[in-house]
Amino acid sequence: MLELGLKFTAAYLLGSVLGSLVVGQLSGGVDIRELGSGNAGGTNALRTQGKAFAFWVMVIDVGKGVLPVMIFPTLSIPGVGIDPAVSRETIAYSVGFAAVLGHVYPLWYDFKGGKGGATAAGVLCVVAPMLALPVIACWFAVIVITGYVGLATMSAAVGAAIFLGVTGLPGAFRLFTLAALLAALIVFTHRANISRMLNGTEGRVSPFRSG
Numbered sequence: 541m542l543e544l545g546l547k548f549t550a551a552y553l554l555g556s557v558l559g560s561l562v563v564g565q566l567s568g569g570v571d572i573r574e575l576g577s578g579n580a581g582g583t584n585a586l587r588t589q590g591k592a593f594a595f596w597v598m599v600i601d602v603g604k605g606v607l608p609v610m611i612f613p614t615l616s617i618p619g620v621g622i623d624p625a626v627s628r629e630t631i632a633y634s635v636g637f638a639a640v641l642g643h644v645y646p647l648w649y650d651f652k653g654g655k656g657g658a659t660a661a662g663v664l665c666v667v668a669p670m671l672a673l674p675v676i677a678c679w680f681a682v683i684v685i686t687g688y689v690g691l692a693t694m695s696a697a698v699g700a701a702i703f704l705g706v707t708g709l710p711g712a713f714r715l716f717t718l719a720a721l722l723a724a725l726i727v728f729t730h731r732a733n734i735s736r737m738l739n740g741t742e743g744r745v746s747p748f749r750s751g
Contacts, residue, residue, distance in 0.1 A: 583655070636663035668700075693726060
């Protein structure tokens with residue numbers, strides 16, 4: 541269990557590195573927490589800084605979901621090694637959730653982070669590659685139809701959990717549990733967006749607008 545605990549912590553700390561703030565520092569000290577909605581995630585980066593800025597934010601935020609899931613399960617920690625009592629699948633799912641948790645509640649930034657969508661997408665596309673195309677298609681379709689990035693993110697996350705529940709249970713129970721936990725966390729982090737959509741004040745974006 542020591543291996544699991546250490547790798548969970550390391551993935552959480554990696555997740556706590558926010559793409560929007562890294563790119564902001566490299567772009568002349570832009571802090572998007574002081575702009576737009578004040579959220580340090582990709583949606584606010586897109587709205588306030590444009591597509592190029594948001595693209596690199598997404599690269600970082602997706603990447604920190606991909607890397608721990610791909611590397612940590614087989615990584616031997618010096619002095620700890622590989623615990624045969626813990627399955628590699630359990631390690632992968634645990635560090636994936638930890639990375640998303642770190643993005644939402646980052647240690648480095650007073651536990652005020654983004655909403656977890658991009659990092660969760662990176663995790664799911666590694667642990668369940670068959671979800672990659674449907675998740676991306678769902679996310680983009682909802683944006684095209686509604687213009688709501690938050691709704692697209694929630695729809696993709698919930699859709700992924702439903703898809704795994706319908707096609708994977710009972711054999712893929714742990715994978716479904718991970719997807720369901722990620723979907724619940726993402727919906728929770730978007731609660732303010734839900735409120736704004738209901739009262740008609742949520743901002744919209746156009747995927748075809750240059751910027």
